[in-house]
Amino acid sequence: MKSKIDRVWDAFWSGGISNPLExxxxxxxxxxxxxxxxxxxxxxxxxxxxxxxxxxxxFLPGQAHLRWSQFKNASPRSCTKPSPRRSSRSCGAWVTARPTAST
Structure with missing residues (x-):
């Protein structure tokens, strides 16, 4: 278990995230x-x-790329490209609020 945790930590560290809170x-x-x-x-x-x-x-049509089943196979580079819908270092932060019927 410790080795798995170390691998995850190393992956974040090599990706530029060293703060435990991040x-x-x-x-x-x-x-x-x-x-x-x-x-x-x-x-x-x-x-x-x-x-x-x-x-x-x-997920609405056209949002398949946001699904875990798609994301888990994405290359790390695709997660680090800046875009208006996601932060530069966050693969998960691009989830945007979906408009509701009341808005």
Whole structure:
């Protein structure tokens, strides 16, 4: 277990994140993205079985690149390219708020 933790720490360190609070923040983003993808996957399976549309989708069409199932296979370089939708050092921080019906 310690060796796995050391590997994760080394990965963040080599990526330029050495502050333990930033590491925890990034891990939290990643866990959040994974949970959102799990929720969407479960909703898609339910919709397939019941032959209905997905109710309240977490990810809208065109947002597949934000899903954990896609993200986990992305290259590290794609996570560090600055873009208006994400910070330069955060792979998880590009999750943007989805407009609701009331806005």
């Amino acid at each position: 590491v925890i923040e990034q891990i939290t983003y990643l866990l959040f993205i994974r949970r959102l993808d799990d929720i969407q996957t479960l909703a898609e399976k339910k919709a397939r079985i019941t032959k209905t549309a997905v109710e309240n989708p977490v």
